[in-house]
Amino acid sequence: MSRLGTMAATIAVICGATLPLACQQTQAQGRDAGREAVRTGDYQRALAILSTLARSPTATDADRFALVRAYRETGRYAEAVETASQFAALDPIWHVTLGELAAIRGDLDEAERHLRTGLATEGSLAIRSGAHLGQLLLERGRREEAKRLLVNVIRGNPGRDGESEDLAAVAAALEALGTAWGEPDRFREALRMYDRAIAADSSNLEAQVALGTMFLAKYNRPDARTTFEAVLRVNPRHPRALLGLALVALAEGRAEGDDLLGQALETNPNLVEARVALATTHLEREDYAAAEREVSKALLTNPASLPALTVLAASHLFGGAPAAYDTVARRVLDFNPVYAEFFAQMSVLSARNRFYQQAVDLARRGVALDSISATALAALGLNELRVGAMREGRSHLERAFALDPFNVWTKNTLDLLDTFDQYGRLESDTLRVIAAPDEVDLLGPYLMELGEAGYRSLAARYEYRPTRPIQLEVYRHHPDFSVRTVGLAGLGALGVSFGNVLAMDSPSARQRGEFNWGSTFWHELAHTFTLGVTDHRVPRWFSEGLSVVEERRARVGWGAQLRLGFLMAYHEGKLLPVSRLNDGFVRPSYPEQVGFSYYQASLVCEMIEMTRGSDAINRMLDAYRRGLPGPEVFREALAVEPEAFDKEFDRWFVERFGSVLEAVAGADGGAFHRELQRGLLSEKAGDTEAAVVAFERAKELFPEYAEQDNPYWHLARIHREMGRLKEAARELARLTALAESDYAANLEEAEVLEELGDLAGAAEALERAVYIDPRDPALHERLAVRYGDQGRWREAARERQAVLALNPVDRAEAHFQLARAWFHAGDRAAARRAVLRALDIAPAFERAQELLLQIRGISPQGGLD
Amino acid sequence: MIPLILSLLGAPHQDAATHTLIVTGVGGEGKYREAFVQQAGTLITNLIEEYGVNPAEVVWLAETPALAPDRISGRSTRQRVVTELQRIAAGAGPADRVLFVYIGHGSDAGEPKLNLPGPDLGATELHALLEAFPTQLVALVFGASASGGFIERLQGPNRIVVTATKTGFERNETVFSTVFARAFGGEAADTDKDGRLSLAEAFEFTTHEVARLYESDNRLQTEHARLSDSTLARRFVFVPKGARSVSVVDDSAGAALLAQKQRLERDIESLRAQRETLEPNEYDRRLEELLVALATVNRKLRERAGVPR
Helix, strand or coil, rough: CHHHHHHHHHHHHHHCCHHHHHHHHHHHHHHHHHHHHHHHCHHHHHHHHHHHHHHCCCHHHHHHHHHHHHCCCCCCCCHHHHHHHHHHCCCCCCCHCCCCCCHCCHHHEEEEHHHHHHCCCHHHHHHHHHHHHHHHHHCCCHHHHHHHHHHHHHCCCCCHCCHHHHHHHHHHHHHHHHHHHHCCCHHHHHHHHHHHHHHCCCCHHHHHHHHHHHHHHHHHHHHHHHHHHHHHHHHCCCHHHHHHHHHHHHHCCCCCCHHHHHHHHHHHCCCCCHHHHHHHHHHHHHCCCHHHHHHHHHHCCCCCCCCHHHHHHHHHHHHCCHHCCCCHHHHHHHHHHCHHHHHHHHHHHHHHHHCCHHHHHHHHHHHHHCCCHHHHHHHHHHHHHHHHHHHHHHHHHHHHHHHCCHHHHHHHCCCCCCCCCEEEEEEEEEEEEEHHHHHHHHHHHHHHHHHHHHHCCCCCCHCCCCCCCCCEEEEEEEHHHHHHCCCCCCCCCCCEEEEEEEEEEEEHHHCCCCCCCCHHHHHHHEEEEHHCCCCCCCCHHHHHHHHHHHHHHCCCCCCCCCCHHHHHHHHHCCCCHHHHHHHHHHCCCCCHHHHHHHHHHHHHHHHHHHHHHHHHHHHHHHHHHCCCCHHHHHHHHCCCCHHHHHHHHHHHHHHHHHHHHHHHHCCCCCCHHHHHHHHHHHCCCCCCHHHHHHHHHHHCCCCCCCCCHHHHHHHHHHHHHCCHHHHEEEHHHHHCCCCCHHHHHHHHHHHHHHHHHHHHHHHHHHCCCCCCCCCHCCCCHHHHCCCCCCCCCHHHHHHHHHHHHHCCCCCCHHHHHHHHHHHCCCCCCHHHHHHHHHHHHHHCCHHHHHHHHHCCCCCCCCCCC | CCEEEHHHHCCCCCCEEEEEEEEEEECHHHHHCCCHHHHCCCCCCHHHHCCCCHHHEEEECCHHHCCCCCCCCCCCCHHHHHHHHHHHHHHHCCCEEEEEEEEECCEECCCECCCCCCEEEEEEHHHHHHHHCCCCCEEEECCCCCCCCCHHCCCCCCCEEEEEECCCCCCCCCCHHHHHHHHHCCCCCCCCCCCEEHHHHHHHHHHHHHHHHHHCCCCCCCCEEEEEHHHHHHCCCCCCCCCEEEEECCCCHHHHHHHHHHHHHHHHHHHHCCCHHHHHHCCCCCHHHHHHHHHHHHHHHHHHCCCCC
């Protein structure tokens, strides 16, 4: 007990019931201190003071409310109820508090009884009871009854002179009506009313928390954050303000969300909404058992909490317990037969776990229960778009937007859909490419080739054939891609796979060298197979790891490679064990962790193949498909305990990269760094032979290093300058085999190989460069010439098509060159079409005229060839 | 294949001279000084070697003549530029053409100016100097930043004005001149493939490539070139050095072929005008028919002129 608390108890004993004036003054001071302690979040001190003084005959209503609030905010609900019950005889206003407390504990009948008692009166009590009861009835699905009550609350608006709590109650009623009946104007009214409530009493933190929560519900995170922070400046331990701020942080993907949740639960371990939020983070990490454990704690406090039951149902559904899911779902619908939010949330969680078709089905059930549920309609629309049902998705999003125009996900997506009319398409049996028309022309032929090859290769490996055509959307502007995938701008990813619908950045969306669009497509295509073959049950880490491995199989140089930062993270103990690798993707604890996790996951997949054969991968996928939890998958498919596998991987990693780890160890960057620096300094000083020795040594120490200032690049440059072209070509070949996005290295390699007369090799290097940045017509012209030199006229034609797609100023020449390539490739029809386009632009174009005569078989003598 | 230029296509008058004055302004920094010299050098080389411009009719004034002493005629001071323009005006025939190209920095604080060593040369003074070319076709190309205002100040009859920027407010460094010089360096800018390069084609090539350069660098385009008169610019043509000309048809068979060629070209033009009203396949069928006929006639004409296939 605090010093002041001890003093307060002592005061009560000494003064007894007689209460001389001095004692009354002392008690009043103590009660003031107690109320202040509640206001500022020193709950322990508040309880020490008020548990005695608030019960004294001289105590005021404010003292008594403060005591009950202290119990409530610290999760001591039973004591709060007991105390409030004692005070109920003094004033019927306590029925509101008792109703609220009963609702918090899930005793809905008791809550209704208290609130109806309050409702039977007039004035403040009726307003507050009506607002709470209206919300309670909504939660139970008694919508019409709720609506009558809530409308009455609004009619009873006390106006500008009303008490802050009454105004806040009216605001809550407006908000509830706006949410349940999709009436956007109600939120604007609610905002005004909350503002009035706060203006009437700036110490009414409950009104501020309610306002912050409404901001959050309406996707206005900046104002929500400001509002919660204002509360926390007064009361740094306010559990629901901490919860609100945590939800803002989690929604923004910031790491402090978990910490804030922890702080909220430290103050109030029985805060159901915080437990639900924590359980949801476990769901997102695909740790269903932890989610179930966490939400069970919430249900101990409130067994009727619909959000808690929803998360419990989700943990069962995604954790492979469909029967348990059905049981919980029935329980939810017993509480509220029209609770569309259950299916809406299940849909959102399904999508987060990549079960997109399931997300559609669940959202549709939500809409069936409540056709004006904006959340269910939005979930339905967004997920229909993800599975390629564009028309239906748009229609549902439009309905959702009419009901809830504040939803930025819906708005952004509809804005994006408005631009779809301007997109072009290219379709084969296997792949449908949707992109800006000029990008369809430029990228389409390459994507079609990759799509066909990828489908064949991946179908054989995973013994699974996804429904065709697979839809690939390519976005020129990264924010559009981001909106398409998560509804908001700001996603860091390059591509995403929803299963049979893929979306990715086009090369124009990024700076040259930022990514390889060919490998990105292949990566996402691989997801289509691993998601499909497991009915979308494959965990993120495994699917990502396999996709990276497939990139490496597809082309030399593709796929993430070992980076210095990854080795540093290993030295610093920042890499996750395999059993927790999923966290590195879904909730990274430092910025580079996602990238490192991709690489690490690919290593795990490679290790499994190397140590247990490629069948082991398919056995794991099959086990995931059957819904086995992760640890069980390792036991069944790999015959190893997860913890043992963690250790095995660590040993394997050290064995494989031990010497490299050693070479980069140490505060100065290790021997590798020293050699690299020595090489750079020697080169700068003009001592090329010393530089070569140092770079060679650096290469030997860390052969995978292909980042900026890598030894291969410098060696190649030195060798080329010295006329040692073969050596230069060798270094460049090593470099381009390690760095999938090094445009300059590929062009350099092509030049050197051309000088060496290796035209086929040069063409390969140029083609690799195309997959890094296809926007330079000169690159395609050069590649077309190389293919022409080798008689590979179909490839030459593809390059000539790329030149045309880049809208060259000399379109007649570009059409002519395309015609020429088709002519040599033996496709006279295509050649004719192209040469006509050339001559349509420039009828006087002599070379094109001659080609036309050749295509038509007209000999110089006027006859047919 | 060597381009075949037929007299009927309207090649520039054989007797008309093209007086070319290239001015590179003050660089300010070494890198600009060198860049301006390189751009001007490329342009002059291309004009002479690709398009047969008479070196004696080309004058190049630069900030630092020592950078290319064998090619630069003098320092690009305001006075020297004035003197050269006056000299050209005094010597130019009434049907001659004048090409004035400025490569360098520009400024526009109420009046567009060329930034020259010493005093700048403003649009007002330049306008007065150009009064000395009453009949000659004059092309003025300003490859400078903030040059857009020259169009309004200098446009007039028989005058083509090209600026690297849209207005005087586009003040960033431009890439216009680099690309413009390249336009004369091959066949790429000859988009109608008639074997000649018009100033309009060079301008289209430049604007197109400038936009592409900015786009490929993911940079916001900060220069938007303008052309005052595209019709006149199509008449300001450069004929490749190696082009052969069939200027005289002295027998009836040759005349018939040329007449047939002319008719076919008119028919093609007429068909192209109807394009929107025809089904694409029908359009192509008719176009192909005419083109095959045209190609056959051209082949015969080339054979008569002794031009190899």
